[in-house]
Amino acid sequence: MFKFEKIDRLGMITLDKSPANSYDIHFFNEFETILNSIENDKDIAVVLLKSAIPKFFCAGADIKVFAKNTVEQNNEMVAMANKTATAISSSNKIYVAFLNGHTLGGGLELACACDIRLASNKKFLIGLPEVKLGLMPGNGGIPRLVNAVGTSYAYEMVVSGNPINSEEAFRIGLAHKLYNEETAEEEALTYATNLSKGPKKAMAAIKQTFALGVGKSTSDFLKLETEMVETLYDTFDAKEGFQSFVEKREPKFE
Template identity: 35%
Template sequence: MALVDYSALGGVALLTLNDPPANAYTHEMMKDLDAAILAARFDAEVQVIVITGAGDKFFCAGAKIGMLRDADPTFKYYFCLHANETLSRLEHTPKLCIAALNGHTVGGGLEIALACDIRIARKNAGKIGLPEVALGVLPGTGGTQRLARLVGGSRAIQLMCEGKTFDFETGHQLGLVNEIYEAPSHQEYLERVIAYARGFTLPNRAALAVGRIKRAVQTGLEVGLEQGLALERELQAELFASDDAREGLAAYMEKRKPIFRGK
């Protein structure tokens, strides 16, 4: 049985971490997530990826502690390496990725969310944080690096060394959460997130441009300014050569709504 459910409709791929009660991940779940990311990447009909957790209690509680306790050091090293590769693959995919935080998002669960481009939480649905220090380890699936890039080095060190978890409102103030949706049910919350995601799909939004904006930022943050500007120019040249750019410029001049086709 797959531990990550995959569905695609209306330009949006929905990836659901599904291992109740906490949707904690194992190597098997990470392999399923890796496969789902690749499926969404290669699906020409998909322009946006949404990742969420099954149920209304947990987005993801991170790695299964029992698995880590019982595994030998070599397995644990390669487990972390593959998890890092999986989340890097998500970042490298030139399609917008939204994390729908439907419940508690802690430890490795937050690390998955940090690899997404936008994080939308359900109001009062759970806690968020990186408490790995209480286990005598550090956030080992990109948390030390991605958190620092979001909130700055000093604040990231404080949050990880204190190991506290906090509500989504605090996460919003810190910049970990982009938006908080109030919804009476999990289903209505998820429908709102997917509706938001569809706002970035064809034919109303230039999905090619959205994906290249993501790539410019994700890669540009990791290199010097001159290299980042060079990447920006190359991506812009690619977009200028597209049918969508010609359509967007023509629609502006003709005072009409553009119809983008992703080409």
């Protein structure tokens, strides 16, 4: 169901569960094992999450399995989905999702748990269609979508269940980069590789500052920022950053 590869400071998780990367409880059990391994790897700074299936990033829950399950079984699967998304969003690693196929329901919730979303301009659908099944998102889709695009866009997407394309996703800020289909996969890998060369402690501190600070008053946010930056002044990476600037060379962060 998954392929994992490590290239220097970059970890790559490839979803590979035909036909649509639809998930069930076994999917999340395997996913959790990979995420735990990544979290314990001190070398990895950035993780790229992508799909091996051309038409899909992830279609969310397997509807046939969901329909057959008991309420208790579905609650267990939703709990695991939430646990997985929380592990990604709370990790010290920077997670980058590359969307190059249909990204629907729990698939979009998974992408929204990532820190950065890259997309190709290939024709595919992005959305949270749960309302069309008489349900609503339950794996963090609503709050994370609000964080990504704002309340107005998020509300309309969720209450209508209507999908958007990648160009619209880029326009409203759901996708941070939009690449041409022909070169998108290569460009996404280049982006993630370059990001992984950055200072891990600083990037982790930035991620934590945004996670804890957004929604606070400006004064509390400023206080948090000051506290976080103070933890970085005496690090190897900060010293290397200054030294490399003075010497006019590329920094080699720890």
